[in-house]
Amino acid sequence: MIGRLNHVAIAVPDLEAAADQYRNALGANVGAPQDEPDHGVTVIFIELPNTKIELLYPLGEGSPIQGFLDKNPAGGIHHICYEVDDIIAARDHLVTTGARVLGNGEPKIGAHGKPVIFLHPKDFNGALVELEQV
Ligand code: CO
Numbered sequence: 608m609i610g611r612l613n614h615v616a617i618a619v620p621d622l623e624a625a626a627d628q629y630r631n632a633l634g635a636n637v638g639a640p641q642d643e644p645d646h647g648v649t650v651i652f653i654e655l656p657n658t659k660i661e662l663l664y665p666l667g668e669g670s671p672i673q674g675f676l677d678k679n680p681a682g683g684i685h686h687i688c689y690e691v692d693d694i695i696a697a698r699d700h701l702v703t704t705g706a707r708v709l710g711n712g713e714p715k716i717g718a719h720g721k722p723v724i725f726l727h728p729k730d731f732n733g734a735l736v737e738l739e740q741v
Pocket residue numbers: 614616661686688737
């Protein structure tokens with residue numbers, strides 16, 4: 608059911624420093640910051656030949672990324688995103704396996720303008736999983 612790895616998201620305590628490091632030290636193709644108020648994050652995408660890296664920084668009050676950074680002050684891998692063809696079919700199948708969908712269970716429009724859901728990390732070996740319909 609899942610397809611390509613769409614991105615790995617890393618929560619960072621200093622967005623500009625992280626972007627500079629990926630640009631200068633790692634020589635990556637680093638995009639411009641984008642505010643995503645619906646998700647409480649500012650995002651920078653880094654295009655790699657086979658996937659993307661998403662740098663996440665808190666935006667606004669009650670950002671889920673702020674809570675993550677409070678627990679992980681140096682930053683850390685926040686989630687991984689797999690591509691699916693049909694997010695409703697994927698969700699309905701996952702629910703039958705006992706997996707929990709975060710939020711109200713309905714897809715939200717994600718940072719790439721496509722529908723996404725998040726799956727409870729306790730159901731996936733401690734990893735927060737995002738599914739994106741492509
Ligand atoms: Co993501």
